[in-house]
Every structure is written in structure tokens, then in C-alpha cells.
Amino acid sequence: MANAVQQTFTPTPDEVATFHQRGYLGPFKVYEEDEMRRLWRRERLRLMDRSSAVYDEGEAQAGNTNIANYDRHLDSAFLADHICRPEIVDRVTAVLGPDVLCWRTEFFPKYQGDEGTDWHQADTFAFASGRPQIVWPQEQKEFGGTITVWTAFTEAAEDTGCLQFIPGSHRTMHYDESKGMHYQPDKINHQNKDGVTRGFYGYDYRDLQKDPNWRPDEDQAVSMVMKPGEAILFWSTLMHASKPHVAPDKEMRMGFAGRYVPTCVDVYPGTEEVDEYGGRVSLEEYGAVLVAGNDTYTHNRKVTTTTKGHRFPVR
Template sequence: MMEKSTLQEMLKGFGSLKEVADGFQITAVQSLRIWGMMGLVILYKVFILPCQKNKKKQLFDDLGSLKNLTLTIPRNVQSKSKREGYFLSNEDLDFFEEKGYLPPFQVLSEHEAEQLKEELQKEFSCDFHGEIYLSEKIEDIEKRHDQWQIEGAGLYQALRIKSLRDLFRRPQIAERLASILGDEVMCWRSQMFHKFPGAGGTIWHQNATFRESGKYAKLQPTQKMDPAIIQLNAWVALTDCTEENGCLRLLPGSMTDARMDYLYSYSQDNKLFYLSLQPFSFSYMYTLIKIALYGTIFIKSVLLFRTAVELLGEDYFDKFDVVDVHMKAGECLIFSSLNMHASYPNTTKEDSRFSAVARCTPNHVKVAPSGVDIYSTAEGLVEYKLPDVPNFQVYGKDTYGYNKIIDD
């Protein structure tokens, strides 16, 4: 029997792009828009692309420069006296430099995890008492299409919910983060994830500065630092996480190759050029454009991953091994956002997976001020004003003054 490639292993639980596109409906008007966009791609591919050899060469030159990134964590971040707590040893730091994550560790008891989960679900059930940080327009669209979930509604809610802030400030988490990021660590965005029975998986992705589907990077370092530690996730399981209910998956060491992250941003800035580089057939291009225009954020991530693989080649991943991260309720996983990660679909009938995450960065990183951003909805791309929210300190004190920090 032929051995599975890394890519085949990564795509366990995911259907083809066509199956993804067939999973949501569009209107006749939206279909006409797709055909119009497809006409533009054809014209571009036939008449303009042949004249853009330099642009194509520049793209692949830029990608080549992102293949062998380094990650070096200063060993003088913390004093010897601090190492007696939960600060990382040199061996731990060596592991993180090589793998881009720390193995799960206990931070809450099972009872504490259950209590916090119930508190967060209760908050969501009453729409967080009207304190939603996405725009009302997006909320209305999501509710109209029965897609309003805690993943969107729960953005930044740790600013309101003290028990969440207290969780991420526990020394088991905070001191480990400080070992890697330095003596001033803040959370710039908190989130919650609730994967219901039957929910699909989240496709592989990586992120350094969190541009996402917006117009600019949300994290802007003011000091030289390796891309892999611009942002770390402290991901806390509030239920057991298994392959069946949708546990996280990692590609350890992949934070040294940022080509996928680069293509995510590049494809948004050069839509016609990027689409014209893809293999062409009418059915395939219709599928790509349908997802690009009307897929939600997680569905659009499938498109970006699949099309990036077309450009990078299927052997792009063969130097890495997939790790499925099984976790117990109350355990925390710290990992670089630039380390490629994904999650399985939830194939159970009644077992939900629930988690909370703090996205953390050093205080010398500027969080982009409020402005216009873009959100993917079932009715297309929607521009909205980024919430002008503060951050909260996870470890140490802010001496830079670049960002708003709540005083609590």
C-alpha cells in the first residue's frame, strides 16, 4: 500500500473544493456576479498575464525568501530566580524554537473548566448583554442566515469578563508566555470556539501579523523580532478535545516557512492575477469565485489553502509531520500563530468541543488603531469599522505606551 503524503494526512476530514462550494446556497443575482467575475479572469489570463512575467517572477522570488525563517528566543529574558515558577527552562525554549509550540499543561481543574464554560455560554445566550464588538450590520446578516455564533459574538469579551482575564493571567500561562515574549505581555484579542456535533473542520492556516481579510496588518512590531513570535496563542480547552469532537492539529516547525501566510495576503491584493495563475476550467473557476465572494471566513480559508497548494506544490509539507493535540478539560496549549494549525470536524452526535483563547503579543507591538476592515458573510464581503478596544496586560507592566491598556 502506498504511504500517505503529509498533505493527504492534513486533509483528513475535508472534502473537495466543489463539495465545500456545494455546501452553501447563493441567489441567481449572486450567480450572475460570479459569471461576470469569471469573464474578467479569462480576459486577464488571455491578454494581461502573458505580459506579466516580471510580476510572476517577483512573486516566486518573494516566496523563496520566506522558506527558511529562524526563531531564536533570548535566554536572558528572565532571571534565574524567576525560573523557579512556571518559567521555561533552556530545554523548554529549545523545544519551542524547534517545534513552535509547548505541549499541553494543566491550568484549570475539570470543575473550574466546566464552570467557566457554563458562564461563557450563559453570556452568549443573552448576546453578551448587548456588548458586541462586531458591527450591527454583520450581526444582522449572521442572524438572518442562522450563522451567528460565539466565534464572532465572543470577540474581545475578556475585556468584560474578569474570569477570562484571570484565567489568562494565571502564572501557569503568563510566566510561560513571558519566557518567550519578554517581561511585558498583553492580550490584544480574546476569542471563544464552540464546535458543535456535526460542525466542519477548520482548514490549515498560519498568521503572523493578523491581517486576515482586512486591508492591513493588525499587529505592527516596533522592534526587530522573529515573525514566529509576533503573536502567540494561549488556547485553553474547557472540554476534553478528541479527534472525534474536533481537536486541534499542528504542523510543528512550520513557522519557519511563511509562504502560506504571504499568499493569504497576496491573493487579496492581486485577485485577478492570483486567480489567473490557477488551473483553469469553467467549473473549477466558478467554484473558486463562488467561495471567494460568498464563503464565510472559515470556508474562504479552505479556498486560500487549496489554491496556495496549487502554487507551492503538494510536496511543500513533506518535511513536516502532523501532530493531533488531544487535550483534557482545563489544559492549555501555547503555540505560534505562524505554526500551521487546523482542527478536525466534529463527527460526534452529542459531544461539543469548547475553548477560549488569548492572542498575546509583547507590549512593544502596536495594535492597529480602529479603521475600516472587511468581514466575509453569506451576503458577500462587508466593510465595517474595527472596534476601538483596549488590550489587557497578561504579564508585567506596560512601559511603552503604544496601546490602550485597561486599568483593572
């Protein structure tokens, strides 16, 4: 019997060119809508069991904002397979090259009545902890940030808090992450010119602005309406935000973000713990995941299986 041909999801050269121009690609389908709804109903119950999670829940939930939902792909077989899905990895490697790590995942829930998330960009992810979490090599210093693949596990609509992007804004950083922000869980958030209330998980991202008088051009913003099972790929340096959840008759909006970098990037350099959003977690059991190609570098600690022994399927 002939070997089955492996299906690929590599974007066309025109799609890659459009990505470089706009800073994002998609939305594109990763799961069928009914399949995603079924999987999420099952997995959200399984994820309540944190006995094999790599971060201690008590430490992570020390503040009002929870960072215990970081990196659940390191104990969940479903999420481990998700970050390695060819629908995702083939698109990521078309941008980053053949050798790629997933260095972090995060859940982004938005419940009924939740405010919008403020406009922001991320390069080294030092804005909260004060320490760079990813560092590109000097010879590639024109690059920065991470590729984020944000998957809608539930509907992301205009009234449930969909993402918003300002196309082309990834080329210029308007924020200085080295300035740092002060965590204020009870901080009063602000409204934009259209009366939309925005915040940033207990921080004021405007504190990082290089020019305190600069404001994002929200007239250029586009909304990323997505069905369950669809995903969007974008540079973390792209100006992005999300709308508030104002639909009282709709379920919570749940997004799941995988963050990807080439293997040459240094992940958590000189860092043994993550301290942000009012919580602190030890990186003792942490490891980046090779999702495609090979890693000929030695500066990043990696894992090949989840804490329960499920192997990551390298592309």
C-alpha cells in the same frame, strides 16, 4: 505572618528550547477538569448577556460567520482573569519577555457535524481584512505573528475536532497575507488525501499560498488531544488546523484562544474597525490588556478594567 510565596509556572530551559524547535508548548493544565466543566456551565449562560460587550452584536453578525465572540474578556470577569492566569502568563513571558499584552481573544466552537478547519498560518492577521492587525518593530523584523494560548473549555478529542500542528513549520511562511481572500460564505470546501473535509469560515486559505502547487505535509501532523481545562501555547505562524467533529454522541467542542504580543508590537495600527468574516466591528471601545510587566510605549490603547469595572490582574 510571612507573605505567601507566589507560585510560578515558568517552563524549564529545556522546555523553552523544545518550544522554539517545535513551535508549541503543552498541553498543560490551567484548571482541574471538573472545575473547568463547572465554570463553563456557568459562564456560557452569563456570556449570553451582551449588554456590556464592546462590539455591537448586530454589526458583528452581519455575515454568516460571527465575529461578535471576539474579545469577550473585555466584559467578562471570568475571561478577564483567565487571560491573566499565571499558568498561562508565566509561560508566555518565558517566550516573549517580561512585558506582554493580550490583544485579542476568540471563541472557537465546533458543533456536531462541523467540518475541519483548513491548514493555515498567521503573521500580521491581514489575511481577511486586508490590513495588518499586528506589526512588529523593524529592529525585530525576524519575528512575527502572535503567541496563541488555546484552552479547551470542553473536551478536544480526535473525533470532536482537536487541533493539529505540523511541528517546526513556524520558521517558514508559506502564505502571503497581502494577497487577500474573498469572503464566500457558501463556498464549497475541499477534502484532503484522507477524505477529511476542511474549510476556513467562508474563505479559501489556499488562495494565499506563495506557491499554488505547495501542499502541507499532513503526514507530519500531530493531534492535540486535550481535556477540559488544558491549554496549548503556540506561534500563530505554526502550521495548524483542526479535525472535524464527527461524534454524534458528544458535546460541542469549545476552545478559547488568547493572543499575546510584547508591548513593543503595534496593535491595529491606523485601524478604527475590523472588517472580516462577513461582519464589521468598531474598535471605539477596544483596548489591549497588559497582563505582565510594564508598557513604556504609547502606540497602543489599553484598558485596565472590563466594561463592568473588573480589574485585570497584571502578573
